[in-house]
Amino acid sequence: MTRYFTREHEWVEVSGVAGTVGITDYAQGQLGDVVFVDLPAPGKPLTRGKDAAVVESVKAASDVYAPVSGVVTEANAALDADPALVNTAPETDGWFFKLTLSDASELDGLMHEDAYKAFVASL
């Protein structure tokens, strides 16, 4: 399993063509207290860089983009009951959705963890 990151602060963990998507710890810190996550339904096709989900914090609504193209297979039901998981465990239990990648070559355009850490440090 390999984890990739976007400049928009999403992460995707990939195993074969199966991916799990969430937002980074940096992103949750910027958003503040999350009160609701609007997740895509299973079966929904997503396009890399386009809207995939919406995170509602106390402050504002923020779009989350698909780090890679694919079809949603599962939304994280735990976020319905406890949206604050995005704040407390953004890169583990607070994942957003799983998808089947439609073009694994898109991963080449994403960052590995070291590059992402350096990117965040530069902000």
Next chain:
Amino acid sequence: MADADTPVLNLPLDALHRALGARMVPFAGYAMPIQFEGIVAEHNWTRTHAGLFDVSHMGQLVFANIDDARLETLLPGDIIGLKQGVLRYSMLLDEAGGILDDLMVTRRGGGAGGDLYMVVNGATKHDDLAVFRAAGLAPAHRDDWALLALQGPEAVAVLERLAPGVAALSFMRGGAFEVLGHPAWISRSGYTGEDGFEISVAADAVEAVARALLAAPEVKPIGLGARDSLRLEAGLPLYGHDLTPAITPVEAGLSFAISKRRKAEGGFLGAARILDQLLNGPPKRRVGLKVEGRLPAREGATVVAAEGVVGTVTSGGFGPALGCPIAMAMVDARYAADGTKLGLDVRGRILDATVVPMPFFPKSYVRTGAPR
């Protein structure tokens, strides 16, 4: 909000905010703290202890005593009858009765040495000054003063230690005090729905005053984010969002601010329309909405009923002390009755909402005659 090409100015407490770990954002032309610890934590701290807000972006104006009658041509409050040491909430109006700004005005001392002290919104203060000057008024703009708000149930105990006597003020009363040897005008007022005070001091004294307040164990610094969620829960409208030139005081549910004498006499800008609305009812009204589920409806969301679109959300979010989404909306008056079921369109999803009385969260003001 400041335009991208407008220079962002710094307020006197800029360095202190940054030292306290604030996240700064441009607001009303100034760099302002949006949050310190986090909006929900700051919100709940203010509701249970005391929060310190820097509101130095707001405009502090001083009018000579002789300006009372002329000031009454621009706003619907009773200024002539305003007693010494009393605050009045009022609004600056245009010819059509639209709201140009909302404000607090206080008579500070009587007789020849007295004056009127006014606090207006930061984003509108320069426009307000132009309106006053066009009407032949020449208020002094005291941008050499700073303004703090100390809000919450423990505010009175904290401030009484630094400014003995403030506990004797009741809600919407103010007076001259000294804090750490600095002259201060202190009023029992605020915009959170909590008991609390607003403290006007010279800009060069405000850091010492703020540090002394923050040294109290009851006090934490609070940012604009919690200020917004607190005022929303308290049902208090925010200028530029719930109040605009397209909205009259009657439509905004602020008829209480039109004094009895002014209703009888008129003689203020927009009086014809406003008096007609008082008599016959306005075409639209500001309402409070409780939203089902956890998804907040934000400013701009469409309000729908069976017949179609009947209004727009003017501010909305999550009420931290209530644990559910709440909103204010301007709706067709036929849909403004408490208990009316409405839909809110959020990204194509229709949320169920109910018109409810405001405040959403009960206010805790210390009224005249209450035990001190």
